[in-house]
Amino acid sequence: MSLKSTTAQTLGQSVHDRLKAMILAGELPAGTPLQEKLFAERLGVSRTPVREAVAKLTSEGLVTRNGGGGVPTVSRISVTEIMEILHVRRLLEGETARQAAGVNVSPEPFLAMRKRLAQYLEGERPSVADYAQFDEDFHTLIARTAGSALLTDLVKGLKLKTRIFDNGSIPERFEPGCHEHIAIVDAILARDPQRAEAAMLRHIDNARAAILGHLSRLF
Numbered sequence: 001m002s003l004k005s006t007t008a009q010t011l012g013q014s015v016h017d018r019l020k021a022m023i024l025a026g027e028l029p030a031g032t033p034l035q036e037k038l039f040a041e042r043l044g045v046s047r048t049p050v051r052e053a054v055a056k057l058t059s060e061g062l063v064t065r066n067g068g069g070g071v072p073t074v075s076r077i078s079v080t081e082i083m084e085i086l087h088v089r090r091l092l093e094g095e096t097a098r099q100a101a102g103v104n105v106s107p108e109p110f111l112a113m114r115k116r117l118a119q120y121l122e123g124e125r126p127s128v129a130d131y132a133q134f135d136e137d138f139h140t141l142i143a144r145t146a147g148s149a150l151l152t153d154l155v156k157g158l159k160l161k162t163r164i165f166d167n168g169s170i171p172e173r174f175e176p177g178c179h180e181h182i183a184i185v186d187a188i189l190a191r192d193p194q195r196a197e198a199a200m201l202r203h204i205d206n207a208r209a210a211i212l213g214h215l216s217r218l219f
Contacts, residue, residue, distance in 0.1 A: 099146035101196035
């Protein structure tokens, strides 16, 4: 691979990462049109890496392309879709937690996650973006530990869509969520599959209840 093509790929990835961060932080809300020329100027790049970045974001489900050559837009996640996503996550992640607790897991990554959770509870809260990234890393670690690349990809994709929907809009879930994550870690480290599965199911059920409660206050 030539230096020129490598540089182009690196730039395309950089633009992708910047746009993705803006979407997940709510800077580019659902329905925002991603016009190549506008964002090329905004990010100080040519239109090609923007086009490449939008294509990748589309494959990840963060961007929607309308038929007829319309301008791609940041995806909208409806209430029905988020409920379906959480239902599927419950099925998948209950299984990943159960499997992760049944293998000879290396404790270090989980102990590091537990330490960070304790720090979050004892000290200053992380930013919405930082905690959202931690949450994604946490669930991805469990899926990877379960040993299935397919499950890992599915969990990561569904987590992304969950992040588009909530954007940190339910702050009262922070402390309970941290405690629920700790319970999952403890069950996995204890090599207790049933307890790990139950802890994960409780975590997702509580997230679902919080979203429904949040929506009921809005309407």
